[in-house]
Amino acid sequence: MSLPPPSLAKAAIATELPIRQIPGSYGLPLLGPLSDRLDYFWFQKPESFFKKRMEKYKSTVFRTNVPPSFPFFTNVNPNVIAVLDVKSFSHLFDLDLVDKKDVLIGDFVPDVNFTGKIRVGVYQDTSEPQHSKVKSYLMDILKRSSSIWVSELVSNLDILWDNIESTLSNSSSVSYFSPLQQFLFTFLCKVLAGADPSRDPKIADSGSAMLNRWLALQLLPTVSIGILQPLEEIFLHSFAYPFFLVSGDYNNLYNFVKQQGKDTINRGEVGFGLTQEEAIHNLLFVLGFNSYGGFSIFLPSLIDAIASNSALQEKLKKEARENGGSTLTFDSVKEMPLVQSVVYETLRMNPPVPLQFGRARKDFRLTSHDSVYDVKKGELLCGFQKLVMRDSLIFDEPDRFKPDRFTEEKGAQLLDYLYWSNGPQSGSPTLSNKQCAGKDVVTLTASLIVAYLFRRYDSINGDGSSITALQKAS
């Protein structure tokens, strides 16, 4: 690991940090969780929910409740210890201290029917033998797909941007979210499952919408979708939606992967000792939830960061055209430091998976930059990345999007503190940690997309949801 930036080194020298009681409270039974839930979704929204409490308690570590809660989530405990600076958040990566069993989205676990009655690997702790089996299977899929990843990416990007261009020729603005998801669905089915959606007309036509419905029903109790309040609180955040509403969609996706992804499924059975069911449901989960879901949030924020900044576009264009050879590969984007830095900076400012959780395996002492706190076995730590990634002791001008922040030696050192993948960007996913298996492929894919765009276009205008002008490369 490289040296910490001077600011953190300075903080770390203060070895004699005061021991402090964790501030904050969970409030009265039922009322405390309900009031916090209304603040979280309605009156404050997540970012200011955490920020206001951080300011109130003058601490980056405090007790609060997070949704879902009351009235129909009786077996969900909303009590958490928020960890909101880089140092306290990093305890979530120490698996001697925290257990990652069934805490992917907090104490709430969607009905196991959503994943074929199987607890998929992403919900498993490293102490569960099945976790290693599943993770090695998924890492093997990534390794094997590397021979087709870039060619599939580029040919599907051609289709996406031809499509956007042609719609734009008849209108002043193109909303690109749906075509982007169609692109992601086709591309990810091919590279991860070895399954081509065009072989199944129903899936080619509606596979992406089926995934969206399956995802939405699992996540609705934990996210805000911005519909009129109090309707959202009453109808979306008060109870969990049952699986049967999307069972038809999920069965269609299951049958598609089973039939069209035979080789990939077979590899899971023969090479990794999984049952056919385990291989299919784990593959579908990582394809639909982690990959498709993750990129669907991340890519619009990347396009937004670029499409609104013409000075940055000039620099990106120069680098994408002068470096990396005539054909784009993952090696070529490694020669594009600004392109990569823009990708990292977008992940810092807008981490696609904003919340991370871990349950204390034992009593331990948790350290923030300025204090030490006692955590009891069984308590749930909750990190809100959006604030953690704006830790001013680590990142200069943390609220500013600085495109070149991660360039040069100083920038490379900051990768130790970029946590979007549930681990530092300078670390590696292994069988004994819970870091995203797609950590490298995600940033390289996003970098390649940026390079592709600036070889194809001189300029791009738009935002996180639509494109308003495209100037073809001269």
Ligand code: HEM
């Ligand atoms: C932009 C896209 C992606 C984002 C934002 C993302 C983010 C994450 C995060 C935050 C976690 C940790 C969750 C937790 O336990 O708290 C995770 C885990 C994981 N991700 Fe990704 N991911 C993305 C794409 C991918 C891709 C393409 C793969 C392909 C295989 C993948 C495979 C996994 C797996 C297998 C895990 C579980 C690791 C384990 O159980 O040890 N992810 N991802």
